[in-house]
Amino acid sequence: xxGASMNDIKARxxxxxxxxxxxxxxxxxxxxxxxRAKEKxxxxxPFYEVLGRAIDDxxxxxxxxxxxxxxxxxxxxxxxxxxxxxxxxxxxxxxNIFRLMDALDSGKDSAVIPVGKKALEYYRHRKRTVISDEYxxxxxxxxxAAMGIGKEVCRGFIAGEYDRVVAVYTKxxxxxxxxxxxxxxxxxxxEASSGAPECDADPEEMLERIVPYYVGGxxxxxxxxxxxxxxxARRTAMNAANKNxxxxxxxxxxxxxxxxxxxxxxxxxxxxxxxxxx
Amino acid sequence: xKGFNLEIVTPDGLAFSGEAESLLVHTDDGDVEILAGHMDYxxxxxxxRARIITGGVSKFAxxxxxFLTVLGGEVRLAAVTFEFADKIDVxxxxxxxxxxxxxxxxxxxxxxxxxxKARLERALTRIKVAGL
Numbered sequence: 234x235x236g237a238s239m240n241d242i243k244a245r246x247x248x249x250x251x252x253x254x255x256x257x258x259x260x261x262x263x264x265x266x267x268x269r270a271k272e273k274x275x276x277x278x279p280f281y282e283v284l285g286r287a288i289d290d291x292x293x294x295x296x297x298x299x300x301x302x303x304x305x306x307x308x309x310x311x312x313x314x315x316x317x318x319x320x321x322x323x324x325x326x327x328x329n330i331f332r333l334m335d336a337l338d339s340g341k342d343s344a345v346i347p348v349g350k351k352a353l354e355y356y357r358h359r360k361r362t363v364i365s366d367e368y369x370x371x372x373x374x375x376x377x378a379a380m381g382i383g384k385e386v387c388r389g390f391i392a393g394e395y396d397r398v399v400a401v402y403t404k405x406x407x408x409x410x411x412x413x414x415x416x417x418x419x420x421x422x423x424e425a426s427s428g429a430p431e432c433d434a435d436p437e438e439m440l441e442r443i444v445p446y447y448v449g450g451x452x453x454x455x456x457x458x459x460x461x462x463x464x465x466a467r468r469t470a471m472n473a474a475n476k477n478x479x480x481x482x483x484x485x486x487x488x489x490x491x492x493x494x495x496x497x498x499x500x501x502x503x504x505x506x507x508x509x510x511x
Numbered sequence: 512x513k514g515f516n517l518e519i520v521t522p523d524g525l526a527f528s529g530e531a532e533s534l535l536v537h538t539d540d541g542d543v544e545i546l547a548g549h550m551d552y553x554x555x556x557x558x559x560r561a562r563i564i565t566g567g568v569s570k571f572a573x574x575x576x577x578f579l580t581v582l583g584g585e586v587r588l589a590a591v592t593f594e595f596a597d598k599i600d601v602x603x604x605x606x607x608x609x610x611x612x613x614x615x616x617x618x619x620x621x622x623x624x625x626x627x628k629a630r631l632e633r634a635l636t637r638i639k640v641a642g643l
Contacts, residue, residue: 273523273524276523276524276525277522277523277524279520279525279589280520280521280522280589281522281589283520283578283580283587283589284577284578284589286580287553287578287580287589290553290580290582291553376521376522376523376591376592377591377592377630379522380576380591381626385622430550430551430552430553430580430581430582431550431551431552431553432552432553432554433538433540433541433554434539434540434554434555439553439555442539442555443555443578446576446577446578446589446591449591450522450589453522454522
């Protein structure tokens with residue numbers, strides 16, 4: 234019967250409408266969070282830029298040319314710090330990061346520090362060497378936690394546990410574009426500047442003190458960039474979902490009206506032919 | 512008193528930017544005070560109180576970990592945290608102090624002890640600075 238299909242269509246419209254309500258709310262939330270996250274991401278950069286310049290200055294003193302922080306060791310393990318989100322429903326945000334990471338490394342001789350719930354789940358499931366599961370929630374990762382990662386990573390690098398440290402995160406290019414990128418943290422790939430200022434401690438000791446801050450600063454900045462990217466990706470995804478939902482409602486409405494029209498036409502035909510039969 | 516350009520950056524953004532007459536920080540090698548006309552210099556900064564004199568008024572702050580550079584008269588301090596005394600949440604610092612202390616009595620792992628010690632030091636600095 235046509236009446237049954239009319240009810241079906243009505244039920245579907247209702248379900249699409251309620252989904253749309255959710256995606257609409259999520260878009261609004263993402264938009265407001267995005268603004269804050271963007272400001273934070275921009276505020277973080279000067280910190281590690283200042284430290285980076287300081288490292289260049291220290292490297293300028295001749296004694297540290299052969300510093301262990303700059304030493305390239307070709308063989309051996311790579312440590313990846315992979316920053317993803319805590320939650321899904323952000324378009325390709327999480328998937329893109331994992332795809333980049335898979336292209337970078339087959340997982341043979343490497344270890345991972347996952348940051349964010351999705352990253353932790355992904356690498357646990359894949360049975361990769363997970364160094365630490367402390368950083369499950371990327372959204373509540375503060376400065377001191379990032380500095381903690383920095384310190385730990387530097388200790389491991391100097392101890393020879395891994396020969397390269399790479400951060401994999403999503404760069405916030407603009408409100409509409411977020412690109413997954415990777416950045417080598419250690420060994421340092423910085424260029425010595427021209428003149429070294431005076432300091433109280435010897436340069437090697439100086440590096441030992443500031444490199445962990447630098448690495449931690451870069452990690453924190455990668456985290457804030459990723460958080461802004463996540464909100465941006467979610468907003469775009471939810472915006473597309475809203476458009477799809479309203480399109481779907483339109484076509485369903487059309488089908489509903491056609492079905493209603495068909496019933497009326499059929500009823501008229503039945504009455505007319507019934508009258509003729511009399 | 513002659514001033515110089517001071518910029519203090521933290522991972523959470525710019526903490527201070529402008530003219531100052533003096534910057535006193537606790538470095539890993541002891542307290543250092545920077546005045547205008549200081550030679551090019553750098554030092555790593557430890558957890559401790561800091562003081563800025565700007566416009567004849569001294570302001571205290573708690574500062575933890577980072578780096579100080581003086582280059583061509585420009586002074587830059589990159590600190591992990593830098594909070595002025597009036598911005599410090601004393602209640603939070605007191606709670607952090609208690610947590611760190613109880614952690615120190617129970618922790619056995621060397622890394623945990625080091626972390627708790629650093630937390631305790633930061634909390635104590637904050638409490639002290641807030642009272643200045």
